[in-house]
Amino acid sequence: MTHEASLPPPDPLASIHTSPAPTLLLDAHCTVQDANDAACALLGRASTALIRRRLATFVTPGAQGTLSRLCMEVVQTGSTRQGELQLLTGDRQTADVLTTLGPLRGTDQPSGYYLVMTDITAYKQAHRDLLDQTAAYADREETQAASIRASNVELTQVMLAFVQQLNLPLGRAHAFLAMARQSAGPSTEPMDHALQQVDRALQEIVTLMTSVSGYTQLRVDPMLVRPVKLESVLRSALSTVRAVMAERDVHVTHDPLPTVLGDSRSLQLIFAELLGNALKYTRTRKVTHIHISVREDEQEVVFGVEDNGVGFNMRHKDRLFRLFGRLHSAREYEGTGVGLLSVRWVVERAGGRVWAEGKPDQGATFFVAWPKVQTSSQHRS
Numbered sequence: 001m002t003h004e005a006s007l008p009p010p011d012p013l014a015s016i017h018t019s020p021a022p023t024l025l026l027d028a029h030c031t032v033q034d035a036n037d038a039a040c041a042l043l044g045r046a047s048t049a050l051i052r053r054r055l056a057t058f059v060t061p062g063a064q065g066t067l068s069r070l071c072m073e074v075v076q077t078g079s080t081r082q083g084e085l086q087l088l089t090g091d092r093q094t095a096d097v098l099t100t101l102g103p104l105r106g107t108d109q110p111s112g113y114y115l116v117m118t119d120i121t122a123y124k125q126a127h128r129d130l131l132d133q134t135a136a137y138a139d140r141e142e143t144q145a146a147s148i149r150a151s152n153v154e155l156t157q158v159m160l161a162f163v164q165q166l167n168l169p170l171g172r173a174h175a176f177l178a179m180a181r182q183s184a185g186p187s188t189e190p191m192d193h194a195l196q197q198v199d200r201a202l203q204e205i206v207t208l209m210t211s212v213s214g215y216t217q218l219r220v221d222p223m224l225v226r227p228v229k230l231e232s233v234l235r236s237a238l239s240t241v242r243a244v245m246a247e248r249d250v251h252v253t254h255d256p257l258p259t260v261l262g263d264s265r266s267l268q269l270i271f272a273e274l275l276g277n278a279l280k281y282t283r284t285r286k287v288t289h290i291h292i293s294v295r296e297d298e299q300e301v302v303f304g305v306e307d308n309g310v311g312f313n314m315r316h317k318d319r320l321f322r323l324f325g326r327l328h329s330a331r332e333y334e335g336t337g338v339g340l341l342s343v344r345w346v347v348e349r350a351g352g353r354v355w356a357e358g359k360p361d362q363g364a365t366f367f368v369a370w371p372k373v374q375t376s377s378q379h380r381s
Contacts, residue, residue, distance in 0.1 A: 022097075022117040025104070030055045030071045033112060042097070042119060044090030055115070060086040060094055074101050074113060084120075096124040153220065166209060173202055218342055223263035223350065225374050230257035230271075230303070233264065234292065237271035244279045254292035260301050260370055266346040267370075273339040274305040274366050281309035281364070293365075300352065300372055306365040311358040320356050343368070350374055 016023040022039040024032055035043075035050045043050065043058055050058070059067050063086045070083045080102030087095045097117040104112045177198055234257060238245075252275075260267070275290065282288040285308060293304045312320075321344040343366075347354045351371045358364030 016114065019116075022119070024050070024055070024115040024117075026055060026071075026101075026113040026115055028075055028113070030067070030113075039117065042089070042095060042117060043087060044093075049090075058088050060088055062086065070099070070101055074103065078103055087117075094121075095119060096121045166205075170202065170206060170209075177202065212338060218269075218345060221265075223266060223374075225261060225263055227259050228262050228264045228267055229259045230267070233257075233267045233271050236268050237275050240272045241275050241279055244276065248279075248283070248288060249286065250279070250282075250288040250290065252290045252292075255294040257292070257294060257303075258296065258301060261372060261374060262350055262370060263346075266350065269346060270343050270368060271305075273343050274368075277339065277366065278305055278307035278309065278364075281311075282307050285309065296372075298372070300369045302367060302369045304365045304367040306363065308363040311360050311362045311364045312356075313360055314358065317356055317358075321354065340366075 016025060016034060016036045019036060020038060022042040023036050024039050025034040027033055031052060031054050032050045033052075035047045040047050040050065045058075055071075056064060056067055063084075066083055067085060070081050070085075073079075074081050080100060082098065082100050085097055085099050087097055089095050096119070098120050099118075100116045102114060104114055177195065181195055234254065238252065278290045279288065282290070289308045291306045293306060295302050321340050344354050347368055347370070351374060353369040354367065356364055356366045
């Protein structure tokens with residue numbers, strides 16, 4: 001009868017001194033029993049300065065709690081645990097380490113504990129530097145954003161004051177024009193034409209000032225967000241363009257209109273401007289057809305105002321929503337080029353999108369994607 005010979009357990013002292021990783025041998029009280037050369041180099045101390053001293057001596061105050069929990073869990077459970085510690089080195093510096101603490105198994109009972117350390121100081125410092133840079137970048141961004149907001153407020157105030165100051169000389173110009181008509185003597189066709197051109201120019205200036213003033217005021221007015229019935233918005237918008245529809249054969253149809261979350265004045269502006277735009281560019285048609293389509297998903301409601309008007313070339317679509325952007329001659333179609341810009345502003349302020357599709361002489365459709373959740377920072381309740 002033969003018996004299998006049992007091998008002696010490996011010598012932990014020999015194994016740590018051949019390991020390239022910084023390693024300590026500890027007892028159940030986390031007192032250092034031995035240290036390899038890599039551990040001595042990491043801690044900046046000779047082995048004689050480490051052995052028979054508590055590991056807590058070489059750990060920063062902020063990491064003492066982590067060390068205590070780590071040691072207690074390993075001793076109580078007999079399992080291996082990992083954690084991060086910050087060590088005090090011999091040159092009065094600190095080292096961040098990722099540690100693995102576990103029992104030495106020579107018999108059924110642990111003969112001690114090993115602590116393997118991985119130096120992550122450079123990684124932690126890079127992480128701290130990145131956080132500092134991110135915080136500094138965020139501070140600069142906020143400072144720049146605050147500066148831009150202040151500049152926008154100042155520009156708005158200047159624009160409103162400018163428009164207000166122009167009212168006086170324009171009033172005088174109208175008065176002088178009336179005096180010129182009265183003192184001109186017998187009416188002649190060239191003179192009447194000249195005076196009409198002056199009057200038309202003054203009216204265009206007044207219209208432009210009104211549009212710019214309205215757009216400027218729009219940029220500073222906060223939004224009052226609440227549930228809004230688009231049926232009511234459409235009725236209100238149609239009432240504002242009723243005079244334009246007079247003596248014309250206009251048919252306005254629409255899909256069922258939902259209730260959305262938004263600012264009622266902003267939505268009324270959108271509908272009024274898009275309806276007015278459709279009526280303007282369909283006036284050459286014997287019969288005008290305007291249809292408001294609706295589709296929605298979980299994020300947004302998309303409605304489109306479609307007409308059978310003169311349309312436009314899609315190559316020029318980016319000019320539609322710019323300040324004074326026009327695709328047709330001002331002599332053929334009146335307007336200031338501010339209305340669609342105002343639509344874009346209120347839609348984007350609410351976190352939505354606006355775009356248009358069309359073909360020359362085949363009509364156009366202006367789309368608004370209105371978000372179901374408002375994202376603007378300019379809300380008020």
